Amino acid sequence: MPAASPQSALVPAVVIAVYNHAPSARRVVEGALAELPLVVVVDDGSTDGLAEVLAGLPVELVRHGKNLGKGAAILSGAARARALGASHIITVDADGQHDPRSIRSFLPLIAAEPLALIVGSRDFDTPNVPASSRFGRAFSNFWLRVQTGCLLSDVQSGFRAYPLAALEVLRTTETRYAFEVEVLVRAAWAGFPLRQVEIPVHYPPRGERVSHFKALADNLRISLLNTRLTMRAMLPWPHRTYAGRADGTVSVLHPVRSLRLLLAGEATPLMLGLSAALGMLLGTLPLVGLHSIGILFCAGYWRLSKLTALAVSQLCMPPLLPALCVEAGYYLRHGRFLTEFSLATLGYEAPQRLLEWLLGSLVVGPVLALVLGLTVFLLALPIQRALKRREARP
DSSP states (O other): OOOOOTTSOOOEEEEEEESSOHHHHHHHHHHHHTTOSOEEEEEESOOSOHHHHTTTOOOEEEEESSOOOHHHHHHHHHHHHHHTTOSEEEEOOTTSOBOGGGHHHHHHHHHHOTTOEEEEEEOOOSTTOOHHHHHHHHHHHHHHHHHHSOOOSOTTOOOEEEEHHHHHHOOOOOOSTTHHHHHHHHHHHTTOOEEEEEEOBOOOOGGGOOOOOOHHHHHHHHHHHHHHHHHHHTSSSOOOOTTSOOOOOOOTTSHHHHHHHHHTTTOOHHHHHHHHHHHHHHHTSOOTTTHHHHHHHHHHHTTOOHHHHHHHHGGGOTTHHHHHHHHHHHHHHHSSOOOOOSHIIIIITHHHHHHHHHHHHHHHHHHHHHHHHHHHHHHHHHHHHHHHHHHHOO
8 A cells, every 4th residue: 555645735633542541641632732633642541530530532542342452552552543634643642751742843844854753752861750761762773774775863762653554555564662763663664754752751760650661571572573674684675656656677687777677766976885885895705604694784874775785796706816825915914925825825824824815805995996986886886877867857
């Protein structure tokens, strides 16, 4: 199902997932109503009389018969908001740590970029911030960058804006807290922009804090999720975007066709040049059996083209490039080139050849990476201009 047009009417709603947060729920809901008229409260199996607490407030109440988890509650709230005509939802935690007045900070960003997922980055320069929250945020931020190349400062924040068009096409598997990590990764893979806005946060003293985050179970779910997402991110297969587009086959045997294919997506000449340089630089190193893993990890972290880097690295397969690096390394060590190829020099002295391969790659790799990266960049520029001229034609 394709995403909605950014030009369609923008109607944001607030979704508040509640599970036994009666003491703070009414105050949070009243604050949300002061910002937006459409507020959906999802009672995720509460047993503390939430309906009575919210009596008299003009909210849409969705009830789960049992606790299904925060992710499931958000999706239920999104479905109800869509049925009521909303185009976006802004999720606010019910425990009182979020100030509903920050909702107004999301609205200009929604208007400017309707298909973006916007995360409220919490200001941790405030009292009572748990050490586990600081660690969890840094941990999740790192893995998001590895998996998508996107840099956010607070992946675990629950104060967010979601375009409903995105939630309708993304296929997530998590239903509890891990949902908030998974949905960002899959959204980035699908081509939805990830943005952030600074927000304040309030943490009550430890004895007054109400949290349903299960340290062991939920952290285990998040760890297993990150394992799965990282493994998928490191595969060279392209991700399908929300519009149904996917990158095709990229090969060094067909450079012009491959560049045209990549530039038709979101790649730029600079990105492709850097990707080619990365593939060549790592491809020359003696990372026997680990070249592809290293390239995929680095390309993902720096948000470069994995397909380009992998294709270029194939040029470094034995024997030509490794032999060139060994010769360069041998010359650096002995002041002359290796001219004797025998069981003694290539067999018994293999550890020395490996050292020379490493030394040589530190010279040969950067030079070839610079040359190839610049070549790809210059080759991609006219192809990009031709594609833009074609798109500009009536």
